[in-house]
Amino acid sequence: MTMEEKMGGSNREDEAMDRFPVGMRVLAVDDDPICLKVLGTLLLKCQYQVTTTNQAISALKMLRENRNRYDLVISDVNMPDMDGFKLLELVGLEMDLPVIMLSAHSDTKLVMKGITHGACDYLLKPVRIEELKNIWQHVVRRKKPDSKDQVNALNQDKASGGIGEAVQTSTSCSDQKFNKKRKDQNEDEEDDGEDNEHENDDPSTQKKPRVVWSVELHRKFVAAVNHLGLDKAVPKKILDLMNVEGLTRENVASHLQKYRLYLKRLSSVATQQANMVAALGGKDPSYLRMGSLDGFGDFRTLTGSGRLSSASLSSYQPSGMFGRLNSSAALNLRGISSGVIQQGHPQTLSNSINGRGKIQPVGLPANQNQNGTLFQGIPTSIELNQLSQNKSANHFGELNPVNNPNVFGVATNFPDARMTVGSSSSSLSTPSGSPLLLQANTQQAQHSGAIGNQSSLGVASLNQESFDMGVHGFSNFVDNGRCHENWQNTVQLSSFPSNSLSTCEAFSHEQLHTNNLQESISWRSSHLSDNPIDLSASMANAGLEDSRGDMQCQISPSNNVIHNIDYAAKQQWGENSSCAGADSLVSGAPYVQHLEAGKLAFNTKLRSNEDFLFEQRKPQNEFSQNNFETLDIISSSMIKPEQYNETGMMEGELGYDAFPLGSCI
Amino acid sequence: MMSLHDNRRWKPRLLECEIPASNPKSLQISKPKKVNLRPHFLLLKFAFLPGFKYPVAKTGLPLWMLGLDADRLRADLNRLLAFLFHQGILDEQYLQLQQLQDESSPNFVSEVVNIYFHESEKLLRNLRSLLMDRDFSDYDKMGIHLNQFIGSSSSIGAKRVRNVCVAFRAASDQNNRAGCLRALELLEHEYCILKNKLHELFQIEQQRLLAAGVRYPMLN
Numbered sequence: 048m049t050m051e052e053k054m055g056g057s058n059r060e061d062e063a064m065d066r067f068p069v070g071m072r073v074l075a076v077d078d079d080p081i082c083l084k085v086l087g088t089l090l091l092k093c094q095y096q097v098t099t100t101n102q103a104i105s106a107l108k109m110l111r112e113n114r115n116r117y118d119l120v121i122s123d124v125n126m127p128d129m130d131g132f133k134l135l136e137l138v139g140l141e142m143d144l145p146v147i148m149l150s151a152h153s154d155t156k157l158v159m160k161g162i163t164h165g166a167c168d169y170l171l172k173p174v175r176i177e178e179l180k181n182i183w184q185h186v187v188r189r190k191k192p193d194s195k196d197q198v199n200a201l202n203q204d205k206a207s208g209g210i211g212e213a214v215q216t217s218t219s220c221s222d223q224k225f226n227k228k229r230k231d232q233n234e235d236e237e238d239d240g241e242d243n244e245h246e247n248d249d250p251s252t253q254k255k256p257r258v259v260w261s262v263e264l265h266r267k268f269v270a271a272v273n274h275l276g277l278d279k280a281v282p283k284k285i286l287d288l289m290n291v292e293g294l295t296r297e298n299v300a301s302h303l304q305k306y307r308l309y310l311k312r313l314s315s316v317a318t319q320q321a322n323m324v325a326a327l328g329g330k331d332p333s334y335l336r337m338g339s340l341d342g343f344g345d346f347r348t349l350t351g352s353g354r355l356s357s358a359s360l361s362s363y364q365p366s367g368m369f370g371r372l373n374s375s376a377a378l379n380l381r382g383i384s385s386g387v388i389q390q391g392h393p394q395t396l397s398n399s400i401n402g403r404g405k406i407q408p409v410g411l412p413a414n415q416n417q418n419g420t421l422f423q424g425i426p427t428s429i430e431l432n433q434l435s436q437n438k439s440a441n442h443f444g445e446l447n448p449v450n451n452p453n454v455f456g457v458a459t460n461f462p463d464a465r466m467t468v469g470s471s472s473s474s475l476s477t478p479s480g481s482p483l484l485l486q487a488n489t490q491q492a493q494h495s496g497a498i499g500n501q502s503s504l505g506v507a508s509l510n511q512e513s514f515d516m517g518v519h520g521f522s523n524f525v526d527n528g529r530c531h532e533n534w535q536n537t538v539q540l541s542s543f544p545s546n547s548l549s550t551c552e553a554f555s556h557e558q559l560h561t562n563n564l565q566e567s568i569s570w571r572s573s574h575l576s577d578n579p580i581d582l583s584a585s586m587a588n589a590g591l592e593d594s595r596g597d598m599q600c601q602i603s604p605s606n607n608v609i610h611n612i613d614y615a616a617k618q619q620w621g622e623n624s625s626c627a628g629a630d631s632l633v634s635g636a637p638y639v640q641h642l643e644a645g646k647l648a649f650n651t652k653l654r655s656n657e658d659f660l661f662e663q664r665k666p667q668n669e670f671s672q673n674n675f676e677t678l679d680i681i682s683s684s685m686i687k688p689e690q691y692n693e694t695g696m697m698e699g700e701l702g703y704d705a706f707p708l709g710s711c712i
Numbered sequence: 713m714m715s716l717h718d719n720r721r722w723k724p725r726l727l728e729c730e731i732p733a734s735n736p737k738s739l740q741i742s743k744p745k746k747v748n749l750r751p752h753f754l755l756l757k758f759a760f761l762p763g764f765k766y767p768v769a770k771t772g773l774p775l776w777m778l779g780l781d782a783d784r785l786r787a788d789l790n791r792l793l794a795f796l797f798h799q800g801i802l803d804e805q806y807l808q809l810q811q812l813q814d815e816s817s818p819n820f821v822s823e824v825v826n827i828y829f830h831e832s833e834k835l836l837r838n839l840r841s842l843l844m845d846r847d848f849s850d851y852d853k854m855g856i857h858l859n860q861f862i863g864s865s866s867s868i869g870a871k872r873v874r875n876v877c878v879a880f881r882a883a884s885d886q887n888n889r890a891g892c893l894r895a896l897e898l899l900e901h902e903y904c905i906l907k908n909k910l911h912e913l914f915q916i917e918q919q920r921l922l923a924a925g926v927r928y929p930m931l932n
Contacts, residue, residue, distance in 0.1 A: 081828045081864040088812045088820060125859050151863035173805045173866040 068183030069094040072116060076106040076134070077123040077149065082172060086121065086149075089176050095183075103129035107137060114142040114259070118186045121170075124150040124157060132164045139165040140309075141260065143301060145185040149174065163312060165305070260302060264291065268302060277307075785920035792916065796909055805869030825910055828868050835861050836900060843893055854884045854892070873902050 077083040090097045124131035145167040161169045167185040271288035272280040282300035796802040813820040858881040865874040883891030
């Protein structure tokens, strides 16, 4: 039911601009007809232009049709068809409109949740007209200091150190951002100058077109941020890197801000995940897996020693989902399905560890040098195949192009990488039942064979645990906010050096990132709410994270790598914006190449691989060769276009063709 | 002479009277007890043209036709409103609703209140069926219903109903079934009081408008 009433005459926009806030266009969403009617009439009384609807879905549709048609959205919290917070997130990410939450319940937790999800304000019912008379300030506030905020946002993000510690960031970040905004409003214009001026000239202008952050765009954005490094990602540079016409610095700045917020939220979720994972099993592999779930993390774990990789692989299975999640969810809210794919990743990771180049999950080179880019969600089958072959090159070249932007090629080159992967795959299959998982499981099984000695068996079992955990865990996180952390965590995982030792290190790092993973997972899960697999993926990711953390990596170099990766990952995840899976893929590709170069490419690469592509350091053993090859393949596969098909993602992602281990692309 | 205070039993004979130009139908609200005025108004609308000289009723000119009742009815209205505020049945939000009523939305309050009655009765039925169920355990669902009830009641300005709902929700959060049952009883009771009083309000308002409207043609 939609009712539209216009205040002004035919030339709405001009009139609105001239007489702002009179004529401001508000969209009101509430399932309660009484409140909706009263609210609509009150808003009319304030001389706004009002559109009302009692369904969140139709509200989204209207917003998507023409995002320039509305200036502000007021939404109820409890709605039957969609959670108000979810709508809030979607609107914030896709349309960058200020959203005010409305509720009869004044519970502090709910208000906090609203703020962390990015609401401009939280009103209580009954709504009074005095409160409504002031809501136009949110529109002005958003329009003006975007660029100014960016600078502060950057500083803030750095300060809060998006890695892992992001738990408290959600609140602090929002506070900081809020403070920043205040400061911005008081400050003079930043160096961006001109752009700001344009905005300031018409603060109430309705003409500013809204940028649609499509999947591709977001992917580019994430790639650019990764390339620069999260802390160093300045809107100007990002803009240059992205090289997109018609994109202004302000657009990038605000998107960056959101992305950071998102990542922070993910990290806090990831910590929860990590806790869960920790509770589930102390085995490293399982943790690894969990960590790697994010796709990033997977790599890390995988990159660790062979056994680690297996562990990560196993944990990856869920992360496969993550891979998807990360890519899709993070990158693109619509990419929920991709999140599902991520689940598949864990499997792939494990597979990759086995030497497959398939990279969905970070290809942890079984050989240690595998810098498998964790392809999340990318066909675990591919990974599994690779793993089974137990080639040194664990690269999971095949990322689900469709779903997972975050696919991390997991180069499970670890010869040792036991087949925990295999076992993990089994575990994967169970919980979610997603095809991906199954594939991953199978792959893992294969990999496990390939993987060497280490905890392959253990990993396998762990995988199951972690995976199961992941599955369960996800459900909890479904409604969590962004899973930034997951991403971060996965990233960390992916940064696992190919050496088994490195994987150990990676694991330790992963723990840090676990939080991220968890967050990202939760983020993903929130986006993937439809996908149970996604949930597991996210869980798996979290699990991977944890497992990774447990694993003690002895390889110092890997530490460095991991750090770098983590950093990169964090940077990547710093952005709330949904990262297009493509970004991850793209970033993965460069990593692959670097790996071949035999350097800690992924340190730098990590930056570029926002998503799960983490290149692993060259495996020290002979697998490195393979890894590189697979990395190439992985990167190429990772770049495959991803389609965010929310519903079908899982299916699509799962449907990875078995990627022959030997055929590293 | 009919007592003007005996609103419920008063049956105005409007058949031979002129009706004000403004549509009396707009004054009517749906309620369980139909006012007898309505069918007469309908007849009048089509049967008589404004300006037509109306014959005097058999029983003599009803007082309300002289327009004197408008003031009396307004006094009644204010008295009732004051009573309701004093009792806490209504609060300032109701006044806000009244202020929102203007020429562009002349029947705003009555429309909103009608929707409220409709929704509330649905909610009350749901709540009762939930609680009557032996195997009831879904307190979350009840919480959702209650949230909606709280929201709509507070938007109307139904203070007492809202307070009972809040207590109900607290009991539901604690999974206290007995407490919920008690709260439900109280809620239904308060809702009945509110509904009756609001009907009374609307009735007086309707008559007042009628009386005020009647005065107009008499000036010609």
